[in-house]
Amino acid sequence: MPGGRDEAGTRADLIDPALRRANWEEAQINREFWVGDGQIVDAGGIAYRSSRLRADYVLEREPGFPIAVIEAKRENEPAATGVEQAKRYARGLALPFAYATNGHEIREIDMLAGTETVVSAFPAPEQLWQRFLDAKGLDNELAMKFRRAPFSQALVNYDGTIKRPRYYQKAAVDEALTAIAAGQRRILLTLATGTGKTFVAYLLAAKLWDTQWPRGHDRPRVLYLADRNILVDQPKDEYFIPGFGDEAVCKLSEGRAVMSRHFYFALYQSLDQTRADDALFLQYDSDFFDLIIVDECHRGSAGADSAWREILDHFEPAVQVGMTATPVDDSTRSTYEYFGDPVYTYSLGDGIRDGYLAPYRVRKIQLNVDITGWKPELGQLDRYGREIPDKVYGRKEYERLLAITERTEEAARALTEHLRSTDPMSKTIVFCENIDHAARMREALTNLNADLAGPNHDYVFRITSHDGSAGLAMLSTFRKVDTERPVIAITSRLLNTGVDIPTVRNIVLFRIIGSVPEFKQIIGRGTRLFEEDGKLAFDIIDFTDATKHFSRPDFDGVPLGRPTVSVTNTQGHLVDIDLPDPDAHYVPEEVPAGSVEHAVTLNAPAAGPDAGLTVTDPQQAARIRQSRERYYVDGVEVFVFNDSLYILNAGTQELRLTEYRQWVGEQVRRLDLTPTNLRAQWARAVTRRKLAQAFRDAGIGTEQVYRHFGHADVDEVDLLLNLAYNTALVTRSERVTRVRHEHKTFLAGFAEEAREILEILLDKYEQSGIEELSAMALRTPAFAGMGGVVSLAGRFGGGDKLHDAIDSLTARLYDIAN
Structure with a gap:
């Protein structure tokens, strides 16, 4: 046919007959298998879903048992253009074989061998089935028993509907069970924060329960292990008790050994409180548990010499499944050394592309003292009359060794301005350097937002280890999806991990984050969706350049290069400057929250005539390092040096630094329409709708544009033309x-x-x-x-x-x- 068949015609006229010739029955062909809910696109502050992705064909051994995927292309398009998409589907579904075809050429991708081959025909069902069994290690009775066992439907969503697993959750469970059937006893599952690791753990336990593993005549005994109460209480209360009943579940505490349940939840600390021969975990035989689920396994048990590793070593006969979003692998800790390589991975980038995680905008706010550094006058005393050591202080020392009152106040003012220009009632988490810093940030935000305090004075609260039961009560209210208050939670490290707060719309970084795993965990506080309240995206407000971790090769999300920032010179022209890296010499230390130990770096960068004035006396450096004091300085001029916006590109998943006026103008000019043509299209209702959609697709949102530039009395198209072509602003x-x-x-x-x-x-x-x-x-x-x-x-x-x-x-x- 002229120009070749389109994709639908190619499938109907060429691919479907090819599958029938290979003896695939209609019941074995699952057409248009939906993958994800459709990526969320941010259009200048307004988020919406794009079309859902679909795999053109999933070939199944039997209903619900996929063994291969096919990506179809139109007849006159090379089959090779479908290879990457086919591979992506195969990775997500954990399938060993994928195909890309235009109806004439068939390309087979072997995901395990890493090969791509042109074949003359699709394999027959029995042939592909045998290859699938060999590739997946499903050639034993137990493996097939696991795979054929249905997924639990005992849990319900908030609206009463059955809670069903997503495709990647099914794949994660199936891969873990295949490893168990093969005799593997250390298993690692890596799933991004917000993608439902707890539900995966429940589904895994449910399949083992239903198949009466491991003895075939009894139910398994499972230990769910973590290092924070919230990490064991949530799965216990929201998943395992509703799924298995209260009588099957217990939480171990107070040194009392319980032997009559099937699901045991415990903190490392509770199992080894005494650090002696009567420790609670030693009261259980080493083979008492059949399965141990280690949540956030990159934490306490990751170090080979960790005291908590003793617990896992004691229960060595059990199958141990580690679950984390952020495996660690450094000189002191290695998740991989203990658990091995992940049997399944679902990354932050995967979750965003599938529309299961919220995309984000990054707003980088740089304060002048963070860029230039600060140096005391010779002999200058701090607030409490102590002489401040003579050196140039930078971002890495602030709040650890020296606290500038105005620095915290200016950050609070900038955050307040952001909230007032977007939504002052949007839930926000602020990560500060330590407990003391969190207290001063709370005070500054409270004073700036006194009009929003409310009758209970609960607009802002601090949640740290020092805030006890009152702080935990506020956190419990803050987490609820049906509460408006409290609005801003100030913390140091307590909310880094394991806390589900779907309605959070702002993550504020006001402390140095030294590692990619910690950065991922913190960002994960905002990636959960809550569409019922319109939360489809979130903002990262970065005061400390923590988002530089996006550029790290071990970050599985979006890349971000060192920014070049546009600023205005003395002639009023925009020029590009490369900002110094205040943390270039910073080596992250594992220090207790609130500690200033190890905070001094002797070669901190500086600017201006005082550059290079650093502490060189070893004795003075030693005194600073050993000091547990923090110097407090008042009366320093602090202001926002630069405010930059980063836009997440939906197609490339890259964050791009941009001056917003310049970026909006560029997007309008890319429509390749003259000002006259733009106005003409805007004047007609039909073409105006198409043009408005083009603006949204380009990431331009009306609310965002007006919020940034004002001129509410000017029509939208006039404002955009002014930004793109510098035309005159004409009011309505x-x-x-x-x-x-x-x-x-x-x-x-x-x-x-x-x-x-x-x-x-x-x-x-x-x-x-x-x-x-x-x-x-x-x-x-x-x-x-x-x-x-x-x-x-x-x-x-x-x-x-x-x-x-x-x-x-x-x-x-x-x-x-x-």
């Missing part, structure tokens, strides 16, 4: 005045009763904007009492003439712009 009031003055003849050409309607529409346009120039506006209260839409259209001679009149009026509004 000016447009209306000029239409009434210069197009009197046009208006006078209508009967008085029709002209009345046009005059009202002009008034509404002047007040509210272009959307008022439509037939739909006739349904608003302004026309109440004048008759229905049909009656009003009759004043023009019918609906078509009404639409023509409105389009003609709109054209005259935009025909007169400068």
